[in-house]
Amino acid sequence: MQPDPSLDPASTYTPATRLLVFTGLIMTMVMGALDQSIVSTALPTIVTDLGGLAHMSWVVTAFMLTSTIATPMYGKLSDMFGRRPLLAFSIGALLGASLLCGLAQGMWQLIVFRGLQGIGAGGLMTLSQTVIGDMVTPQQRGRYQGLFTGAFAVSSVAGPFLGGVLTSALSWRWVFLVNLPIGLLALGLIMFGLPAGRSEAEPQVDYPGAALLAVATAGFLLLFNSVGTALAWTSPLTVLLLAGSVAFFVLFIWQERRAPEPLISLGLLRIASFSVCVAATGIMSFAMLGSLVFLPLYYQLVLGQTPEVSGLMMLPQVGTMMVSSVVGGYVSSRTQRYTLLLAMGVGIEFSALTLIAFCAHHGAPALFFLLSLGCLGVGMGIGMPNATVIIQNSVPPDMLGIATAMMAFIRSLGGSLGVALSGGVMALTLQGRLYALPEKIDVAAFLEKGMAAVQGLSPAMHLQVREAYKAAISASLSVSSSFMLLAFLMIVGLMTRGRRA
Structure with missing residues (x-):
């Protein structure tokens, strides 16, 4: 199966709009990369302010769980409805959750808001790379994806340093609030340059598949991140969590084989x-x-x-x-x-x-x-x-x-x-x-x-x-x-x- 050149959407972009969108995508990707690492250096200060030392790791785990679960859903929905509305939702959800994180008054509030932030962040990297695939010809994708990888490398190492600077100079709350100016500017550039989204006449979203995949993914991630620490490798709970995750994943594959619009195309x-x-x-x-x-x-x-x-x-x-x-x-x-x-x-x-x-x-x-x-x-x-x-x-x-x-x-x-x-x-x-x-x-x-x-x-x-x-x-x-x-x-x-x- 090879792509049909006549369907190539890269021809719809002028050099000016391509530059605007690419700049916005780089900013979006940087924001997503920072959110994965910027919190680590602020966690001790957050615990001092909000308490909840025993639940501190969930500030990171909640973000990782929801962002991973959301990723395949953004991919399929963007194929059905277009990139523009999904990018707008992804960036908007992350900005709203970032504001809530910055205003959190307790550890469990922060954990819940970090989970919401992950829902938005789950689409940033995937949709940004997908739009690059849309925006340039297949022959030029290597150059642009290389620039993305370079920016991601810098953002990943800058996250902990920036988190420490913001926490020391201002407050740990600015670790989250810093997303607002970056995200709003990126959103403006992308919405201005990216073509309007398309929508299928009668979209059939695979809700059962999405639910099964969410449960299976959550089970696997909780298992991978707990085994050897909170869970012993041979404990009954480990075996139960593994068996349950595998069972839900098998049900997900069965659902995808029969769904009219599968969430993941097994073909x-x-x-x-x-x-x-x-x-x-x-x-x-x-x-x-x-x-x-x-x-x-x-x-x-x-x-x-x-x-x-x-x-x-x-x-x-x-x-x-x-x-x-x-x-x-x-x-x-x-x-x-x-x-x-x-x-x-x-x-x-x-x-x-x-x-x-x-x-x-x-x-x-x-x-x-x-x-x-x-x-x-x-x-x-x-x-x-x-x-x-x-x-x-x-x-x-x-x-x-x-x-x-x-x-x-x-x-x-x-x-x-x-x-x-x-x-x-x-x-x-x-x-x-x-x-x-x-x-x-x-x-x-x-x-x-x-x-x-x-x-x-x-x-x-x-x-x-x-x-x-x-x-x-x-x-x-x-x-x-x-x-x-x-x-x-x-x-x-x-x-x-x-x-x-």
């Missing part, structure tokens, strides 16, 4: 380039988040770095990702070798993760980690935009929204599963190493308190525990490297299949 999975790249994107997210989440822990517990320095040590990955995404997008548009560039990017990511796992296992100096992270950023900058381009170029224009949403949805689930599985490997390895130490210690306290427990040890015992952490974190990094190899082999297989065809 797209028969397109090899689409299905392979969506799966590879999920595995790449699994590997990336499963490794990057635990690297700062390694820097602090094993290398003895401060939290500030451990954060700065992640900058090489962000800097090289920003540069390589822009350069790689330009090369992609010039050469049209999307699959080859994707294979190169994922291959570099696999090599970099393998180097990082090797450095962690052997306790290499910080410089080697910085060089490896720089290589990792190069691979991410080349791979991510080309995966998006391949997925968008492989589907008809009237399915661009759901195709992009399916990619974003699988990427989000893959990342959550990666953190859970890598964390589980780390915890099991650490537990085994700690129990094997000649001097008996309170293993449960170490697994619960982390750095606080390490700091109270004698020098000799501290060295042994540090070696245990080194082995545990390097084991989790090896898992991420193995999954990145799987993604690389899938892309190489797709490239080989294309040459034979």
